[in-house]
Amino acid sequence: MAERRFRRMGLYIVLSVFAVLYLMPVYVVAVTSLKTEASINLAHMWAWPQTFSLSSLGAAWAQLGPNFMNSIYLTVPATIISSLIGAMNGYALSKWRFRGSNTIFFIILLGMFIPYQAVLIPVLRVLEWLRLDGTIPGLILVNVVYGIPITTLIFRNFYVGIPHEMIEAGKIDGAGYWGIFRRIVLPLSASGFVVAGIWQFTQIWNNFLFAVAVTTPPHQPVTVAVVNIAGSQTVQWNVQMASALMASLPTLVVYIFLGKYFVRGLLAGSVKG
Amino acid sequence: MKRAVPGNARPKRIIAATKKRTLSWDNWSAVLVLIPSLLALGIFVYGFIVWTGYVSLTNWNSYIPNFQWAGFRNYLAVFQTFRFQSDIRNIIVFTVLFIFGCLALGLFLAVLIDQKIRWESLFRSIFIFPMAISFVATGVIWSWLLNPQTGVNLILQSLGDTHPPQWFLSTVFVPSLSVGLIQAGIPLALVAVSIAAVWQMSGFAMAIYLGGLRAIPEEMKEAARIDGAGPWRLFWTIIFPQLKSSTITAVIILSAASLKVFGLIYAMTGPGQDFTTDMPTLNMFQTTFQGSQFADGAAIATLLFLIMAAFSIPYLLTVLRKEEEA
Numbered sequence: 001m002a003e004r005r006f007r008r009m010g011l012y013i014v015l016s017v018f019a020v021l022y023l024m025p026v027y028v029v030a031v032t033s034l035k036t037e038a039s040i041n042l043a044h045m046w047a048w049p050q051t052f053s054l055s056s057l058g059a060a061w062a063q064l065g066p067n068f069m070n071s072i073y074l075t076v077p078a079t080i081i082s083s084l085i086g087a088m089n090g091y092a093l094s095k096w097r098f099r100g101s102n103t104i105f106f107i108i109l110l111g112m113f114i115p116y117q118a119v120l121i122p123v124l125r126v127l128e129w130l131r132l133d134g135t136i137p138g139l140i141l142v143n144v145v146y147g148i149p150i151t152t153l154i155f156r157n158f159y160v161g162i163p164h165e166m167i168e169a170g171k172i173d174g175a176g177y178w179g180i181f182r183r184i185v186l187p188l189s190a191s192g193f194v195v196a197g198i199w200q201f202t203q204i205w206n207n208f209l210f211a212v213a214v215t216t217p218p219h220q221p222v223t224v225a226v227v228n229i230a231g232s233q234t235v236q237w238n239v240q241m242a243s244a245l246m247a248s249l250p251t252l253v254v255y256i257f258l259g260k261y262f263v264r265g266l267l268a269g270s271v272k273g
Numbered sequence: 274m275k276r277a278v279p280g281n282a283r284p285k286r287i288i289a290a291t292k293k294r295t296l297s298w299d300n301w302s303a304v305l306v307l308i309p310s311l312l313a314l315g316i317f318v319y320g321f322i323v324w325t326g327y328v329s330l331t332n333w334n335s336y337i338p339n340f341q342w343a344g345f346r347n348y349l350a351v352f353q354t355f356r357f358q359s360d361i362r363n364i365i366v367f368t369v370l371f372i373f374g375c376l377a378l379g380l381f382l383a384v385l386i387d388q389k390i391r392w393e394s395l396f397r398s399i400f401i402f403p404m405a406i407s408f409v410a411t412g413v414i415w416s417w418l419l420n421p422q423t424g425v426n427l428i429l430q431s432l433g434d435t436h437p438p439q440w441f442l443s444t445v446f447v448p449s450l451s452v453g454l455i456q457a458g459i460p461l462a463l464v465a466v467s468i469a470a471v472w473q474m475s476g477f478a479m480a481i482y483l484g485g486l487r488a489i490p491e492e493m494k495e496a497a498r499i500d501g502a503g504p505w506r507l508f509w510t511i512i513f514p515q516l517k518s519s520t521i522t523a524v525i526i527l528s529a530a531s532l533k534v535f536g537l538i539y540a541m542t543g544p545g546q547d548f549t550t551d552m553p554t555l556n557m558f559q560t561t562f563q564g565s566q567f568a569d570g571a572a573i574a575t576l577l578f579l580i581m582a583a584f585s586i587p588y589l590l591t592v593l594r595k596e597e598e599a
Contacts, residue, residue, distance in 0.1 A: 015396055019400075022402075028418060045417075045424055046427060092302075092303035092307050093307070098300040101303075106589060107319075117535075118577055119317060119322060119325065120557075121324070121325055121571055121574070123317070145317045149314070176298075202405055207407075212539075213558070227409055227413075227540050230412075241414070248405075251407070252405055252406065255402055256398075266480060269526075270523075
């Protein structure tokens, strides 16, 4: 009995040590962001701020505020559109299987794995041709298209869980494809939309490659701004950390409140066998 | 698949036919719904990959497009550069460190969390939260934490380490072997990058393994325990083999992430001194959009795609086939 208690205690100690290690960057970012520029000192990085100051956060916001808003204008519509497309595709692929539907699913899914460098040159050419180059609508288009595979996957796996008898019952009532979707499937889709929405929100907000390739200065989202601030030699560490913190806050807040759904998206995205 | 026996199947067949017709109209709706997505992906994924492949075979190596045929000359040229040879070494080293780090840490944490502990969801959330942050923010934060003059090194110094590592600024190779134009050892700078990447993605491996552990029937563990297997043997002979499909899934997804790694490098180190932390993705981006060597960039991009296709297509096919059987 005593040995068991001892082992349990060891277990909690090890877990807590790892939890502290994982949270260490958060501590450093938070304390550095709350220090004044004058009190930034390489030798005292771990020290608690002597006086709390919002000046670093203010300075960071002055530089990246507009980019933060760009990220919102980008992420909100792109998330909504790609979730809706995913729901329609997932419904078609799970509840109305036809010959070749698995092949179509495969063709769609493969798009999830490609390194986006392999499409980047044509993407920029086509956006130029559409006169969307450098703009947020152009970036929305790109994120929506390349988001189709993952949202389709999330919704397909979600709809597989809706019992087929409910669809059959709808058919007996004389409902067709869209009637069943509207009256039976859509009302059951709330948590599917939460999972897909959170996943896409996080991915699109955090995306860097498309953001840096597609947009030009006034339209750049927050991830590009963070890199620009970090890359400039004149910006102090406290401002850099404050900008990284700000860029991470929206997705972190979503994670803290709806983490369960984020993990579901994470596992859905792994196409497990 | 089953064929109706001719002769007595007549009425049945009529029912089947009418049923099929009503079904097929709705099935057509399903097809129609999928067409826009298929068109979009047909163009933006498959068409664009072919387009990139075509560009890689042309002479378009300046700002002005030039579609004169070049054959495989760009590929040869790329392979002969110091930078690309460094990339090959780096992506191999990074992939091994990153995947091994994520799997080992993820499995370890998953096993601990699976011991029916209190505050389970709190611990789980802590280990997964870095996944919600962008790679770019991770890069900026870890370049501060692993800055040789501060951060982690302050702790190492207080523990008595007088020569703490240079982390991502290191130019040391272990071992130092010259192969071709490059040093073939492990660039220590990449170890620093891998630490940041493992911090970010190990929670994913943990989540996958936790799912795998929970799927193992309790009786199986019980039976082994009754047979007198100790916890260590129980784990390696009974539990770990059951986690094979979790391991495969995690390896495939992490390999894809590793091959795509871009924002982390861009924000944390860039190509690094003598390309010690450069990656094919970064090389492609800079060669194409900063150096205007479009055909060379397209060649690197095509190689990236082919590597990805080589492991993701077989994986997807087996997953889908298994699902169809189920």
